[in-house]
Amino acid sequence: MYMYIGIAGALGAITRYLVGVVMISESVFPFATLLVNLTGCYALAFITSRSLPISKKLKSAIGTGFIGSFTTFSAFSVETITMIDDGQIGLAVLYIILSVVGGIIMSNLGWKYEVAK
Incomplete structure (x- = not known):
């Protein structure tokens, strides 16, 4: 079990890094982290709410390996503090709201999709 989680975790971390590379932006807003976290919220709810033939x-x-390492609460926290430290309070608040509320909405969408089928 640990080996499977470790391999999936490595793949999730690499995928997370690649999303950051592809989404290189001059923006001070952390779009890559927001994208992976919202995607991860949807994916985890989707996988855990289904009776999959796996x-x-x-x-x-x-769930634990790939999605756990793909998403990143620590980056969200540091990016928020960095924006606050740089005086970008409005962007930091927007990021917090989009991340928390968006994460709950995406999880709900992932969960409801299974219930509707």
Whole structure:
């Protein structure tokens, strides 16, 4: 089980890094982190709310390993503090609202999709 989670975690971390590379922006707003966190909220809710024809090991590897390392609360926190430190209070508040409310909405969408089928 640990091996599956470790491999999936490595793949999630690499994917997270690649999203950051592709989305290089001059903006002070952390779009890449917001994107991976909202996508991760949807994906985790989607996977955990479904009866998928995959093993428990694979489901844990995807949820804990891949999605766990793909999303990043620590980057969200540091980016928020950096914006506050730079005097960009409005952007920091917007980022917090989009991240928290958006994460809940995306999780709800992922969960509701399964319930509707």
